[in-house]
Amino acid sequence: MKFAIISAGEGSRLSQEGVTLPKPLVQLNGVAMIDRLIQIFVRNGADKVVVIINNESPLTKEHLAKLQAEAEIPLEVVVKTTPSSMHSFYELSPYLQDDKFCLTTVDTIFREEEFSTFIETFKQSETDGYMAVTDFIDDEKPLYISTDSALDITGFHDEATPECRYISGGIYCLTPAAVKTLHGCMEKGMSRMRNFQRQLVADGLKLKAYPFTKILDVDHAGDIVKAENFLAGKEE
Numbered sequence: 001m002k003f004a005i006i007s008a009g010e011g012s013r014l015s016q017e018g019v020t021l022p023k024p025l026v027q028l029n030g031v032a033m034i035d036r037l038i039q040i041f042v043r044n045g046a047d048k049v050v051v052i053i054n055n056e057s058p059l060t061k062e063h064l065a066k067l068q069a070e071a072e073i074p075l076e077v078v079v080k081t082t083p084s085s086m087h088s089f090y091e092l093s094p095y096l097q098d099d100k101f102c103l104t105t106v107d108t109i110f111r112e113e114e115f116s117t118f119i120e121t122f123k124q125s126e127t128d129g130y131m132a133v134t135d136f137i138d139d140e141k142p143l144y145i146s147t148d149s150a151l152d153i154t155g156f157h158d159e160a161t162p163e164c165r166y167i168s169g170g171i172y173c174l175t176p177a178a179v180k181t182l183h184g185c186m187e188k189g190m191s192r193m194r195n196f197q198r199q200l201v202a203d204g205l206k207l208k209a210y211p212f213t214k215i216l217d218v219d220h221a222g223d224i225v226k227a228e229n230f231l232a233g234k235e236e
Contacts, residue, residue, distance in 0.1 A: 133166035
C-alpha cells in the first residue's frame with residue numbers, strides 16, 4: 001500500500017504569526033511534521049511514500065533530499081507549486097493509480113494507534129474508500145459528513161444536517177477508482193477537495209466513515225502547542 005502527503009501549501013498563516021520554519025519542518029515535540037508522518041507510514045507497512053512540496057522553500061527541498069538518501073522505503077518527492085490541494089493530489093496521482101493508497105496533508109495530527117487500526121481495516125476491506133472522521137470540531141470551515149446506520153457515507157456538506165454526526169478528518173484511504181474520479185474533476189475545472197469527495201459519491205463509489213476520537217490541523221501558531229499536548233496525551 002502507498003501513502004501520500006500533500007505538503008505544497010505556503011503555511012502563510014503560520015509565517016504571519018511568527019513561525020519561521022516552513023510548515024513541513026515545524027516541530028511537534030521535537031519532530032518535524034513531515035518526518036512524523038513518514039515514520040508513521042513506514043511503521044504501518046508503506047511500500048512507497050510520495051510527497052508533494054511547493055517550489056518556494058529550499059529548506060524543505062534540502063530536508064527531503066536528505067530523507068530520500070536515508071529512507072528505508074522508496075520516497076518520491078514532487079516539487080511543484082499548485083493552486084489547491086486537489087491540484088496537488090492530481091500531481092501525485094500518477095504514483096497512486098495502481099494500488100490502494102492513503103492520502104493526507106502534512107499538518108494532520110492524529111493518534112497513531114487509531115491510524116494503524118484504520119489502515120488495517122482498509123487493507124482488509126473491499127470498499128472503494130475509508131474516510132477518517134471525527135466529532136471533534138476545531139476547524140474554521142468543517143466539511144460535514146452524513147452517513148447511514150452502517151457508517152456508509154451518503155454525502156458531504158458545507159453545513160451540518162441532522163444526519164451529520166461527524167466532520168472530515170482529512171485522511172483519505174482510497175482505491176485507484178478514485179483517481180479516475182479525480183481526473184474527471186480536473187477536466188470539469190473543479191479545484192476543491194470537498195467537491196472531489198462529493199463527486200466520489202456521485203460516481204457511485206462506496207465510501208465508509210471511520211471515526212477517530214480527535215483529529216487536529218496545524219493552521220495557526222497556537223495550534224502547535226495544542227497538537228503537542230494532544231500527542232503527549234495531555235488533554236486540554
